[in-house]
Amino acid sequence: MSIYTFNLPDIGEGIAEAEIVAWHVKVGDQVAEDDQIADMMTDKATVEMEAPVSGKIVAVAGEEGDVIAIGAMLVQIESEVDESAAEGDNGQSDAVAESDALKSSQGIENKVKTAPEAPSSPPAVGENKAAVKAPQTDVMAAENAPLAKVLATPAVRKRAADLGVDLSLVKAQGEHIRHSDLDAYLSYGSGQGYRPAGASQKRDDETIKVIGMRRKIAQNMAESKRHIPHFSYVDEIDMTALEEMRADLNANRGDRPKLTMLPLMIVAICKSLPQFPMLNATYDDEAGLVTRHGAVHLGMATQTDQGLMVPVIRDAQDKNIWQLAADIGRLSAAARGGSAKSDELSGSTLTLTSLGPLGGIATTPVIQRPQVAIIGPNKIVERPMIIDGEIQARKLMNLSISCDHRVVDGYDAASYVQALKHLLETPILLFAD
Structure with a gap:
């Protein structure tokens, strides 16, 4: 030996x-x-x-x-x-x-x-945690067969076990059960009524080592905030006409992917960028060089179980709404499933980040260094609006943009959002030469 x-x-x-x-x-x-x-x-x-x-x-x-x-x-x-x-x-x-x-x-x-797979159940004390791997697909429940396996992180499983909660009874808002889903079940869905904070929901303190993807995210965000003087600008956009157009397009889409708001927004972003080249840029602050990119390689911030990942839609300016919809679906699935390749996660020149239905009133997103801007659409809500002296129900959305003040002036950022707003509020212009 x-x-x-x-x-x-x-x-x-x-x-x-x-x-x-x-x-x-x-x-x-x-x-x-x-x-x-x-x-x-x-x-x-x-x-x-x-x-x-x-x-x-x-x-x-x-x-x-x-x-x-x-x-x-x-x-x-x-x-x-x-x-x-x-x-x-x-x-x-x-x-x-x-x-x-x-x-x-x-x-x-x-x-x-992109990241190690999460364990499907908490390992016993002393057991090699990395040896336990999550299943790749859900097990479908057949008639008179056991229910499908529950997908949840080890921390959620441990907390549920400590509280004596059967995770198969907890409704997940996404693919995996999260702490917020467990909180909602404990408060409203368990049949025991609302439980005051600090009563039966009290948990022991946890100390978690920051490693892997979480550490990379922490390092990148700290570097961005340390080096980039951020400023944010927010404006309100009337999305009523765009949403009506989206509904019509989906009703006649055939076998093409269903459209969300994002492909239409990406078309508007790309169409308005040529007038504002300082936004589709990267800044090498050590060399003192700004590169204004001709192509739009759009980073699409995507939440995964391992943390935030940013797959890239290459040459977004050359793609139509259906191609963009297909790319969004493919890249999002790859990021969440851990199969995204290295070149699909690098090289972006501008980032779009959306919290979807959680979008809130406004956001102040953090720029992905060395980029100089990031755009964040917020939640679309129906609110009253006065038009020509009359009150009308309109679908309104706040749009946020954060910029690097070393490269982008506030006037340029505001002017760009106004140009973007004009396209989104007059969506026929998205398809005009």
């Missing part, structure tokens, strides 16, 4: 280090060649690392959340690899090294994902 040291390979161009976001093994575990041992996150993607040889794990590099350098030891495996055939400082044979290189260069594309 000999000790085989598996060093972290080069898992991406220009990558110097990677974060351990999940261990699938621990010291003492037996592994077979190609067994998954860890998930490593870089700035671009998460990569699954596999055991290069069979044997027993005798050492690991660190804990989840630790960052290690490319070329540093990831794990040590007690193996039957013939040491006499090994060459190099880490004792790997030419054949094994070649195998590792092939896995790094050829196999990595099929293993890239």
Whole structure:
């Protein structure tokens, strides 16, 4: 037997280090060649690392959340690899090294994902948490068969277990049950009436290590707020005519995807941008260079179980509403399902962020550095409006924009929103040359 040291390979161009976001093994575990041992996150993607040889794990590099350098030891495996055939400082044979290189260069594309999958149930104390993985699809309940499996994060499952709540009775507002869904059930849906805060809902304090996607989000947002002098501007837009047009388009869409408001808004954004090139730009503050982009690569902020992700619609200015609707559906599903590729999550020149039905009155979104602007439509609500001296019911929406004041002046931001407002309130112009 000999000790085989598996060093972290080069898992991406220009990558110097990677974060351990999940261990699938621990010291003492037996592994077979190609067994998954860890998930490593870089700035671009998460990569699954596999055991290069069979044997027993005798050492690991660190804990989840630790960052290690490319070329540093990831794990040590007690193996039957013939040491006499090994060459190099880490004792790997030419054949094994070649195998590792092939896995790094050829196999990595099929293993890239945006974030580790959430466990489907809370692991027992001392159990390797990363080894438990969520199912890929819901199990459909057949007649006279058990109900479909409930999708929820480990934290929600633990809280429900502590409170004695059967999660199959809790209605989810999305694909997974969240704490807000559990709160609503406890307050109104459990048949026990409203429970005052601080009574039966009291929970123990939790200390959670910030790692993986959550840490990347925290770092990026902190960098944006630290470097960018934000300002926000909000205006009200009458969406009545646009909503009527959307209803007509959906009624005659055939087999094309159903339109939300977003594809129409993206067309309006792209159509009004040429007059305001300072908004579709990126700012390299270290070099003192602003690049005004000709193409609109629109980032679309998407909420996932791992946190906020921003897949990119490439060349949005060249696509019609149906193509945009298809791209929105495909990219959103990929982001939420963890299958979005690295190049689908980078290279945006402007970002659109929408909270949908939760949109509120106004937002002050944080710019995705190095971009210089982000646009945030809010919730459409029906309110009374005075038109030609008469009170009419209209569908109104507040539109927010945040800009980098080093690059964009307040007058330019306000003027752009007015141009966007004109297109949205006169939607026939969206299709006029």
